[in-house]
Amino acid sequence: MWQGMSWRLRGYLITGLGVLLLSPDALFVKDTEVDVATFMFWRALLLGTVLSLVAVARYGRDLPAAVRACGPAALWCPLAFAAGAWTFVIANRLTAAGNVLVIQNLAPLIAGLIGLLIYGQRLRRQTWVIILLCVAGASLMAAGEMGKGNPLGLIVALGLPLALAINTSVASAQKGVDTTVILPLGCVVILLPALLLGGATLPPTADLQRLALLSLVFLPGAYFCIQTGPRYLAGAEVSLMMLLETLVGTLLVWWWIGEAPTPLAFVGGALIIASLLGGGLLDLIRQRRKAAAGAPVPQTVLVDDGRVEKGGTEASKRRR
Structure with a gap:
């Protein structure tokens, strides 16, 4: 079944799973009482440990070569990953989640422009x-919370969509290379400022349990899937799937904390779901029409040509 799926559908499913696992992130940020430096220290330490073990288990002695194969992504993706993590947590502590989500929603547009202007990736209309x-x-969902919190949080939050867009765009431009191996480097970049700010302190038991649950269970799977998404999709399309976090995160806060969404939130959520489902349905119809007309399946062409594992040729063709 997996082999019969289109490249784009694989990317949507992988990224969507990652976003679902990432959705409780804002809830955990709001639900802990430790300072930001301590939160980031334990988040990076625990998450980095898991991701490092996974990378070593997958590549063994070939891990250094796998990191070098990432090219420019080995520098830019860890920096963007760390910047996104810091701005997300700080902004959520300073201002309402709705403010952060509205600004985060700019990521697909920024990623689309980066892909077009720098890498020549053309997105379909x-x-x-x-x-x-x-x-x-997503903006409708967050509109009810706009204006709440510290205005400084809005300034900090501006770095979030830029960081997300750079990470997904640069990873996507590596033409199918596995960039999940450089996620531990991103955790190191997160960890260093936290150490300098005195974050290496033991939090209260309740907060440590929340941090362990978030960083050992939810985040490793989330970031692994999201970082895998650019192997199959353009950076803007990966950022587009990230908007699901707005919908799922809002529902989680409603369920756990009891903050009921506004009527606009339900309208916005319905619009997101309808748009993503509609786009997926159109892609499925288009693929079946091409198959009925005798067009070759991209995966078959790649297997015959011996390039299926790299995925670069298919990805580049798909984006032209």
């Missing part, structure tokens, strides 16, 4: 329309 609809839906 359908993708641009879906991005705009989902941004509108």
